[in-house]
Amino acid sequence: MTPTLERAALVTLLKTATRPWQILADAIEARASALAVLEEERGLLAHDGLDDAAAAIAAWQRSGITLLTVLDPEYPENLRTVHDRPPLIFIAGSLRPTDARSVAVVGTRAASPEGLARARRLTEHLVGNGFTVISGLAAGIDTQAHTTALRCGGRTAAVLGTGVRRSYPRENANLQRRIARDGAVVSQFWPDSPPTATSFVRRNATMSGLATGTVVVEASHTSGARAQARLALQHGRPVFLPGSLLEQPWAREFADRPGAHVVRAPEEIIATIERLNSPGALVP
Amino acid sequence: MPTVAELTEPYGNFMLGPVRGPRVCDVCMTFTDGYPRCYACARTPRALDALAPISYSVATGQLHHVLAAYKRRNGRVGRLLSTQLAAVLWRFLSGHEACLARAAGVASFDFVATVPSGAGERDERHPLHRIVSEMVAPTRDRHRRLLDRSAIPVAPHEFDRRRYNVTGHVPGAAVLVIDDTWTTGSNVQSAATVLKEAGAQTVAAVVIGRHLNREWGRNEQRLRALDRPFDWTRCAYCAPASGDPAGLPGEDAGYEPPCSS
Numbered sequence: 001m002t003p004t005l006e007r008a009a010l011v012t013l014l015k016t017a018t019r020p021w022q023i024l025a026d027a028i029e030a031r032a033s034a035l036a037v038l039e040e041e042r043g044l045l046a047h048d049g050l051d052d053a054a055a056a057i058a059a060w061q062r063s064g065i066t067l068l069t070v071l072d073p074e075y076p077e078n079l080r081t082v083h084d085r086p087p088l089i090f091i092a093g094s095l096r097p098t099d100a101r102s103v104a105v106v107g108t109r110a111a112s113p114e115g116l117a118r119a120r121r122l123t124e125h126l127v128g129n130g131f132t133v134i135s136g137l138a139a140g141i142d143t144q145a146h147t148t149a150l151r152c153g154g155r156t157a158a159v160l161g162t163g164v165r166r167s168y169p170r171e172n173a174n175l176q177r178r179i180a181r182d183g184a185v186v187s188q189f190w191p192d193s194p195p196t197a198t199s200f201v202r203r204n205a206t207m208s209g210l211a212t213g214t215v216v217v218e219a220s221h222t223s224g225a226r227a228q229a230r231l232a233l234q235h236g237r238p239v240f241l242p243g244s245l246l247e248q249p250w251a252r253e254f255a256d257r258p259g260a261h262v263v264r265a266p267e268e269i270i271a272t273i274e275r276l277n278s279p280g281a282l283v284p
Numbered sequence: 285m286p287t288v289a290e291l292t293e294p295y296g297n298f299m300l301g302p303v304r305g306p307r308v309c310d311v312c313m314t315f316t317d318g319y320p321r322c323y324a325c326a327r328t329p330r331a332l333d334a335l336a337p338i339s340y341s342v343a344t345g346q347l348h349h350v351l352a353a354y355k356r357r358n359g360r361v362g363r364l365l366s367t368q369l370a371a372v373l374w375r376f377l378s379g380h381e382a383c384l385a386r387a388a389g390v391a392s393f394d395f396v397a398t399v400p401s402g403a404g405e406r407d408e409r410h411p412l413h414r415i416v417s418e419m420v421a422p423t424r425d426r427h428r429r430l431l432d433r434s435a436i437p438v439a440p441h442e443f444d445r446r447r448y449n450v451t452g453h454v455p456g457a458a459v460l461v462i463d464d465t466w467t468t469g470s471n472v473q474s475a476a477t478v479l480k481e482a483g484a485q486t487v488a489a490v491v492i493g494r495h496l497n498r499e500w501g502r503n504e505q506r507l508r509a510l511d512r513p514f515d516w517t518r519c520a521y522c523a524p525a526s527g528d529p530a531g532l533p534g535e536d537a538g539y540e541p542p543c544s545s
Contacts, residue, residue: 020344022344023344026344026349026352029352029356030352077357077359077360077361078361080353080357080361081349081350081353081357081361081364081365082346082349083344083345083346083348083349100360233294233297234297234298234346235346236294236295236297236298236346236350236368237294238294257297257513258293258294258295258296258297258513258514259293259294259296259297275285275286275290276286276290276291277364278285278286279360279363279364279366279367280363280367281285281419282285282286282287282288282291282367282370282371282374282419282420282421283285283286283287283288284287284288284374284378284421
């Protein structure tokens with residue numbers, strides 16, 4: 001873990017951010033130091049408030065919340081490689097290095113029985129093959145993905161649009177506790193943050209970044225899952241659309257984009273992800 | 285094993301093919317306010333016969349991030365990003381190396397060299413060296429270690445021919461130089477200068493990203509006009525000449541491409 005002073009400097013930079021988060025993340029990673037960036041911004045006043053930030057980090061830790069910054073080697077590697085990665089994330093529960101082998105399973109809150117069944121079968125297949133299933137703790141498809149993963153004894157991570165101390169929707173507070181116990185609840189927002197107009201889309205970017213690919217199980221054109229599919233392509237990550245989703249005009253248009261894959265079976269998803277994530281040799 | 289096509293396909297969502305034309309620098313293809321050459325290229329001695337940036341790389345964008353992260357990360361992620369960039373280079377060269385050679389006035393390139401990295405890092409360990417010398421089929425057999433970073437300290441981002449020494453035999457050769465990013469062109473132009481001084485007949489370059497800031501001038505507007513899926517079948521040298529490819533409607537045309545042979 002990075003020295004306390006560096007973590008405190010990063011928290012201080014974000015608490016009093018004068019620049020967009022992403023610009024700060026770039027500057028911090030380029031210098032491999034948040035303190036150096038803070039000193040550039042504030043000069044001699046840089047060290048004011050660092051004790052408060054260090055105390056806040058210690059208090060989060062005591063309440064079971066882990067802070068990971070882009071300077072920490074434990075920061076998720078998949079997330080590190082997307083341009084809009086958050087400079088820090090909070091975790092209730094624990095993320096493991098093996099959670100890098102993961103797929104985001106997302107979809108509508110107003111799920112049909114077929115959509116729910118598809119989410120269940122897909123999740124069973126993914127966790128059965130050692131994948132961590134990532135979703136957004138919303139009602140409908142997300143809830144089905146998380147509960148199926150837990151039921152099968154697999155790994156699951158929920159990425160929130162609020163702080164990790166909040167539950168949204170409230171009905172999923174109990175599910176959130178179970179995920180924190182057996183998997184990871186992840187948020188880029190301060191632990192007590194309420195949802196805001198933009199927080200769910202920003203959360204979708206983080207969810208896409210954590211996963212090696214995104215599967216949209218069932219979604220209308222207004223769904224947040226569609227927003228995540230768009231963000232995943234912007235990250236250069238594959239997006240998988242079940243054939244049945246092509247009933248939706250947006251999905252038919254989307255399926256033509258580079259990086260979008262129409263799939264008939266979960267095996268195709270795993271095969272594609274394994275191929276895209278095997279570094280080294282290339283064939284024409 | 286992944287294919288070049290399937291690894292590069294997703295990159296099409298964030299790569300932006302460079303254009304030539306009015307208000308575009310005739311050396312590096314960055315956007316200008318109307319001058320034929322950008323400020324940096326106008327004040328940098330030009331030894332390069334032609335440059336092909338594969339894509340614009342916008343600060344804070346995904347390509348920009350990958351071009352920084354592939355050098356910074358060790359382990360699985362670094363190797364994965366290197367593999368993806370190798371695929372990008374492979375696909376571009378197999379489609380458009382001939383276009384660049386034509387623009388540079390040669391039939392083909394004899395040697396391929398990488399620009400040595402910043403001081404402190406050894407060239408052999410640099411992932412770009414590995415990409416060009418091992419991973420990319422169109423370059424690996426022609427790769428030669430032609431350049432070495434000199435021990436003389438020089439200002440960063442400034443043209444300085446003392447930055448590199450030529451370590452290979454190049455008289456009469458056509459050399460293709462490869463670098464990951466072009467910002468001011470100081471590294472590539474310095475490298476091209478010493479190669480020419482050592483007798484190279486022709487030096488052209490491919491860079492993966494031509495760095496741009498969204499905030500500068502009218503870049504935001506001009507980038508938005510370019511925002512379309514990346515077309516692997518076209519490069520700046522084989523795209524059909526249009527009045528204003530950089531897309532500022534209602535302004536003058538009447539531009540002659542410099543290398544339309």
